[in-house]
Amino acid sequence: MNDADPPSTGRAGSLLRAISPDLSPWRSSRDFRLLWLSGCVTSFGSFLTYVAVPLQIKELTDSSFAVGLVGAFELVPLIVFGLWGGALADALDRRRLVLFAEAGLGLLSVLLLVNALLPTPVLWPVYVVAALVAAADGLQRPSLDALTPRVVRHDQLAAAFALNSLYRNVGSVAGPTLAGVVVTFAGVQTAYALDVVTFAASLLLLARIRAVPPPTDAEKPSVKAVLTGIRYAWSRKDLLGTYAIDLCAMLFAFPVAIFPFLAAELHADWALGPMYAASAAGALLVSVTSGWTSRIHRHGRLLLAAALGWGAAIALAGLSGSVWLVLFCLMLAGGADQISGIARSTLWNQSIPDEVRGRMAGVELLSYSVGPQLGQVRAGGMAGLVGVRSSVWIGGVACVVGVLALATALPRLLSYDDRTDPNAAAVRAQHEREAAEREAAAEQEAAGAA
Structure with a gap:
């Protein structure tokens, strides 16, 4: 910091650098x-x-x-x-x-x-x-x-x-x-x-x-290969926890299908568009202030906190009679969902070996695609039985209860730490070896050209 700068300016600059998106992958x-x-x-x-x-x-x-x-x-x-x-x-x-x-x-x-x-x-x-x-x-x-x-x-x-x-x-x-x-x-x-x-x-x-060629000993695509991937996912209870918690959150607390009815019940038909955009706005706010996430190591705990925040925000949206508070809660929910996504993706990419990474990506695709579709059916069906706002807040409460139950049943997820986890260490070592091999090959090519 320049001596002429006031302390508040230096602190503001440090805070801005801490929360700004980390552009290192781009560079x-x-x-x-x-x-x-x-x-x-x-x-x-x-x-x-x-x-x-x-x-x-x-x-x-x-x-x-x-x-x-x-x-x-x-x-x-x-x-x-x-x-x-x-x-x-x-x-x-x-x-x-x-x-x-x-x-x-x-x-x-x-x-x-x-x-x-x-x-x-x-x-x-x-x-x-x-x-x-x-x-x-x-x-x-x-x-x-x-x-x-x-x-x-x-x-x-x-x-x-x-x-x-x-x-x-x-x-x-x-x-x-x-x-x-x-x-x-x-x-x-x-x-x-x-x-x-x-x-x-x-x-x-x-x-x-x-080109990104597969390993020379890669398993050929087959039903057996798919089942091998599913068995690997089942053997990793920390991975299983990420899938289960996300599915639980979407199943119980994804009320997008009944937004038109929620807007009508609040006598605010004009708010339908903002309801759809509010969660994305919250996620965007987290994205542009995501620098802090690069310093997180316990991604299982981060995922748990985010899923609980998502459920709580949806429950408050259902309990509120103010359309402005509903929009604010949906924005909070979107931010929590974005943090959940960062935690899940980082844990997956840090700890899954490359030879099964594609098959795990297929499982992940199902975990975050099927949940919202089932959640829409749950929200619509329950709205017909107990009312629109009750469907929303009951779903949020069920999400919180379900996530807490899953966290208790899957302690490996909460104990995950990328600094000490053996799977993350193995993947890190694999990446370091590949980087060293690429660097050596580049040096040899440069020497040959010279």
Whole structure:
């Protein structure tokens, strides 16, 4: 600090540096920068299609049931191909898998565009494409998630997740709004066309990432390989705890499906949009102040605190009769969910060996995808029995009770410490060996060129 600066300025600067996002993965890894930029581009395109598909189905059928049916078409392909995609990610070049899946997703957007340009668009291709998109996403996501530990240093994994969450949360707040403007004023055809363009740009970025070949002794993709991954997850009670707590939180305290009814009950129909955006805003606030997360070592305890915070915030939202307090509680819940995501992702990437990382990413995909869908069914069904606000606060309380019970039943999760955990130590040593080998190879190549 300059002697001329007042002490308060120095303290403010230190605080700002402590909470600002850790940009070290961006600075040190070219491949992470390419992945991050690709994610930014496709995030916008995905929200265009996310808004356009239900609107197009509504225009074709004028049926809320027909719109909701999209989720049923997506669920089974996501489960099946998510697990299979994890086995492929451990056996093949992850970069190549991501590229092929990205190209497939781009072609599916082309099909949506062609159908929308027909004089009379047809309904069934929209459902078919939705199912195929879920399958392609299930194949791609494990490889995409498992790429990060290969391109980012072990001590930068928490920072990498926070930076990825930053663009996702910005997209969650701004994406639907921008997509709504495009769809409203330019039509679903324009939305699909722009999505195709974003996939083309993303492919150009992903193509520049270095190859990420599997180990020479990698297990071939098979049902047996999938079951090996599931058995590994079961053997690691700390991992099992992360899956179980997230599933519990989403099952009991994910009331998004009844937001329209909650807004009406509070006599604030105008608040429906802000309700959807509030949790994303809270998550974004955590992302832009996430520097402190790089200094956390007990990620199981951080996950427990975040899950309890999520449940408590949802319970308060259900008990409150003020729409402004509801929005504030939803923002708190979104921040807690973001902290939970950082804790889970860091623990996974720090302690899962690379030879099963893809299969574990497939299991993770199911844990954070199936929970919200079941939670919507729980919230809607209970709202019909006990009322909307009661469904919300009872779900929040059940989340708190369930999370505490799981923490008691799975003490290995709470004892996790990345400084002493043997699994984390083994993965750290593996990363150090690979980094040393890459450095030695680069030196030999430089010497040969000289």
